[in-house]
Amino acid sequence: MTIQTVRNLRRTSQVVFFLIFFWLILKTTFEVDFSPTGASEIRLPYPVSIALELDPLAALMTLLASGTLYKGLLWSLVILIPTVFLGRFFCGWVCPLGSLNHWLSAFRSERGSRRGKRLLESNRYKPYQRIKYYVLFFCLGAALLGSLQAGLLDPLPLLARSIGTAVLPAIHTGAVAFASWANGTGIGPLGAAGDLLYTALAVTVLPFRQAHFHGVVLLGAVFLTILMLNRLYTRLWCRGICPLGAMLGIFSRFAIFGLQKDEVACNSCNRCLIACQGADNPDVGSRWRQPECHVCLNCQAACPEGALKFKFFPDQEDTETNPAGAPKVDVSRRKVLASLASGLGAVLLFRSGDAHAVNRSAKMVRPPGSLPEDDFLGRCIRCGQCMRVCPNNALHPTQLESGLEGLWTPYLIAKIGYCEPTCTLCGQVCPTGAIGELTFAQKVGDQDTPPNRIGTAFLDRGRCLPWAMATPCIVCEEWCPTSPKAIYLREETAVDRSGDEVEVKRPHVDPALCTGCGACEYACPVWDRKAIYITSVGESRSETNQILLERQASSS
Amino acid sequence: MERRDFLKKTGSAVTLAVVTGTTGLVFHNRETTRRSASLTKTVDFEVPPDPSLPILTSASNTDPVAALSAALDAIGGIRRFIHAGEAVVVKPNVGWDRTPAQGANTHPALVSEMVRLCLAAGASRVMVADVSCNDPRRSFLRSGIREAGEAAGATVMLPSEEDFAEVDLGGVVLKTWPVLRHFIEADRLINMPVVKQHSLTRCTVGMKNLYGILGGRRNRLHQEIDQSIVDLAAFVRPTLTVVDATRVMVRGGPQGGSLDDVRIENTVMCATDQVAADSRSVEFLGLSGRQVGHIALAAQSGLGSLDYLNAGFKEVV
Secondary structure, X not given: OOHHHHHHHHXXXXXXXXXXXXXXXXXXXXXXXXXXXOOOOOOOOOOOOHHHHOOHHHHHHHHHHHOOOOHHHHHHHHHHHHHHHHOOHHHHHHOHHHXXXXXXXXXXXXXXXXXXXXXXXXXXXXXXXXXXHHHHHHHHHHHHOOOOOHHHOOHHHHHHHHHHHHHHHHHHHHHHHHHHHHXXXXXXXXXXXXXXXXXXXXXXXXXXXXXXXXXXXXXXXHHHXXXXXXXXXXXXXXXXXXXXXXXXXXXXXXXXXXXXXXXXXXXXXXXXXXXXXXXXXXXXXXXXXXXXXXXXXXXXXXXXXXXXXXXXXXXXXXXXXXXXXXXXXXXXHHHHHHXXXXXXXXXXXXXXXXXXXXXXXXXXXXXXXXXXXXXXXXXXXXXXXXXXXXXXXXXXXXOOOOOHHHOOOEEEOOOOOOOOOOOOHHHHHOOXXXXXXXXXXXXXXXXXXXXXXXXXXXXXXXXXXXHHOOOOOOHHHHHOOOOOOOEEEEEEEEEXXXXXXXXXXXXXXOOOOOOOOOHHHHHOOOOOOOOEEEEOOOOOXXXXXXXXXXXXXXXX | OOHHHHHXXXXXXXXXXXXXXXXXXXXXXXXXXXXXXXXXXXXXXXXXXXXXXXXXEEEEOOOHHHXXXXXXXXXXXXXXXXXXOOEEEEEEOOOOOOOHHHOXXXXXXXXXXXXXXXXXXXXXXEEEEOOOOOOHHHHHHHOOHHHHHHHOOOEEEOOOHHHEEEEEOOOOOOOEEEEEHHHHHOOEEEEEOEEEEEOOOEEEOHHHHHHHHEOOOHHHHHHHHHHHHHHHHHHEEOOXXXXXXXXXXXXXXXXXXXXXXXXXXXXXEEEOOHHHHHHHHHHHHOOOHHHOHHHHHHHHOOOOOOOHHHHHEEEEO
16 A cells, blocks of 8 residues: 555544544534334434543543543543554544644645745644643643643534534524525526525525524634634644643654654655654754654655654654654753643632632523533533534523633523423433433432432513513413423502502422523513513522422422 | 826725725615515415315224225215315324324324325325424324325325425414415315324414414414414315324323323224314313314404304214
């Protein structure tokens, strides 16, 4: 097999893994079949979280922060153990964000800023590449204190989150807008083209209905910035920032696969440098950096003289003009310790601030089955899978609602969508167990098990139609899904403006029965600020965030 | 400055100024409202009345399909209502993510039988549609209606945003409202409600079931619920109303959730008069039509007979 064949294999591998990843995100949606009489539980047909479970960084960080390796995260060893022997093959062959960066880097700037000599220079190893190790150690420090921050920059959750909550919904909006504009022009073929484009997208990538996510502008802007960074340097993100790349770099310390340079054959044409993805100094005369190398094999394929060769147990001997490869990462112990300390310190700041405990936002209604807040923050990698799979568009990435510490973790906005009582999909797709898997009985409750509660509903009597305006409504009671209903009505006499007595049915909430699903808030016709709303108090996951002294064991 | 340069520069500046100014003037105070009602007529799916036949029939049988055929035969059979080549839309209640046994949605066996009968009568196509309250995917699946409809050969339509048309319903409180297009584009409409308790209207049967053709924020209609139901019933006149009283939700409506909320009645009714159908159905809830605001109002508005016994009621066994 020639090196060109191997390089084509790598290109194929990148495309295949990217498509698998993208397909899994598309399939993280409710489109399942089930028989109404058979299983009451709705399960997704594919193990859609598998791509995230392959993530060694998510595995390491959740292990440190929670003390356990959740379910499918053991799959990450499939990546990590080969890395010990082969180096960062994941970055060059598998990582979907890496591949995206790779492809975008391939566009050459017209002004020549990344051509020829300048491109060549930009592909030499640079000190900025150390930043990713400091990012990693910052995240490690935070994880040691139980706060999982790696998910913000971990490429797999980052890509899943960005595609799922920003890119796909934006495409959806665009396709609808284009079709509607095209039809509005009154030009037949244009309208047909708009419809065709929309239909094509609808059957391939768009979900059943347009999703709208909270605060995705920042989230999308971060993603866009990461992609744009490729204009500055080839794969700048992968080289300089990615904490997963840093982790895999460290695990490449004892790799037995590496680059062997033939000083005699080399004629210093530097084509290897032009093609280099990792900026690991593949050229003869520079010190090759094993932890930076993505094992893309471009250098070997580009070398016209056959001077570069990737092989097991490469001969790497120091000579005066050709230094041997360096297996160790190029960081200073002091800065590593400082990064670790910053991570620890950041958590101390997060937790000593008010948002974490004493002044937690009432809006922080977490998905059903979520762990208690401390454990939740130690596991959530912010991949957005729960938000994407939620059939009601109820789960959203936070901005600052749970403090800076919880940026982009999921919370429920009942005004947009409520928690479907019989649905357990978010727990099924959560790769780290931040949202635990609930059985059907645990979700809705039965004789022995109380239902899972995510909060409690409260009435705003100043806005509620029967309370404030002597007008009939009761939509909240109609939508209340518990049986018997947690929202009950009392026929009461109101006095209207002209002084006449009007009989109205006024809603009341029984907190002992309310599960906090938010269906009432969703359905309330007082559209802009709901007259009934849920807050997190009473959530099953917390022992302290409660109102009632004792909850009824089960609805009877 | 050369003359050529002078002309070029001045010419460009003047052109830009003129284009800018013209744009401003052209778009100044331009009318930009685009939404408008596309339809104003009453949608009447009824067949001509036949005085020799009852307006309401009722049949009881532990087999819902047998009850349906008995009730349908007594009111003239399917061929009275569906003719060759007609496009039919069947409108069951698929409001909620509930199983058939929980009684919140129409019995799937009745839906599939109705679809089969329509196709056998020569309908060009049969569509099953409803605007669910809960997520339509879940509601249509768990109710068993997607499976039942598709197995019988119907197209089961889960509504999406593009499927709604702004329609002027011409009611007292129901003015312009988004309506699921399939309902106004069909030739025949079979309304297939289920009988349930409801805290505001006291019941939800036939006329209330027609809410399910509306999109938009229909929860607001609760403020004038009786009038809005009657407005809708005046706008849409179904060909046939098939009431599923096989299970009746006597409390906790319209969603229920517990089998304790449901009473087994094993009854199916067919009606050409929706007021009569509703009036008979609420008796399962211990009410009479007179006691139910929207039913009484509908009768008053001349939409049908409250007193179904004298208007032509036939009970078959």
